[in-house]
Amino acid sequence: MDGNDLKELRELVEFLKASGVEEFEMERPDLKVGLKFAGETPVAAATPAGFDMAQLAALMAAQRGSAPAPAAVAAPAASAPAAVVPAAEVDPHAGAHIVKSPIVGTFYDAPSPDAEVFVKVGDQVEAGKVLCIVEAMKLMNEIESDAAGEIVKVLVKPGQPVEYGQPLFAIKAR
Secondary structure (H helix, E strand, O other): OOHHHHHHHHHHHHHHHHHOOOEEEEEEOOEEEEEEOOOOOOOOOOOOOOOOHHHHHHHHHHHHOOOOHHHHHHHHHHHHHHHOOOHHHHHHHOOOEEEEOOOOEEEEOOOOOOOOOOOOOOOEEOOOOEEEEEEEOOEEEEEEOOOOEEEEEEOOOOOOEEOOOOEEEEEEEO
16 A cells, blocks of 8 residues: 555545544455444434445545546535434434344335335344345345344335445344
8 A cells, every 4th residue: 555545545534534424344456444433423323424436436536636626525425414314313222223234225125015014113023034125236135133122113215225234124122
């Protein structure tokens, strides 16, 4: 890693902190970065500030001089408020176990449009119970509960795109 890469990494870390991101992962052929910020950010259930790898690539290209940096930085920052969950929404389930999406895709709460949902608020689930499907590249991936307890909140709507690590369900563990 040369001095330029270190400078880019420092700028990326500062940008992520300023955007309120708590966790970030990036992988390139020559570099893998994983960051977790422990701090005073009150957005425990926020998605990664609403930007994806394409936007990150644009940001990094801008920092290398391929595009004006202010315009590239403004786009991800402008989308951040839409993805941030206000602290008031997080507090009621602060002690709940959060089931997160292991992949990027589209969330579905039932196996087909006319079928019953896998789970609903108030249902008791065991570890290993299918909670939903996340479709990725035409593959239907069943997402299973990793804790036993009661479903207290479904955090996404059917047909909604989800990001890696995005909270899907809040479970009051037994």
